[in-house]
Amino acid sequence: MGLDYRQTWTCYLGQEKACGQCGSCVERLDAFAKMGLTDPVPYVQI
Numbered sequence: 615m616g617l618d619y620r621q622t623w624t625c626y627l628g629q630e631k632a633c634g635q636c637g638s639c640v641e642r643l644d645a646f647a648k649m650g651l652t653d654p655v656p657y658v659q660i
């Protein structure tokens with residue numbers, strides 16, 4: 615705890631929207647899921 619994921623932008627691709635596919639995105643989504651939160655960051659629609 616102590617890390618505010620809402621203020622992080624960790625996608626490896628560094629594009630306008632997070633890819634939702636790279637290890638960083640997957641880790642981030644997993645963290646939000648475990649906290650029961652919805653990631654406010656926009657993700658590319660696959």
Ligand SMILES: [Zn+2]
Pocket residue numbers: 624625626627632633634635636637638639
């Ligand atoms: Zn990504």
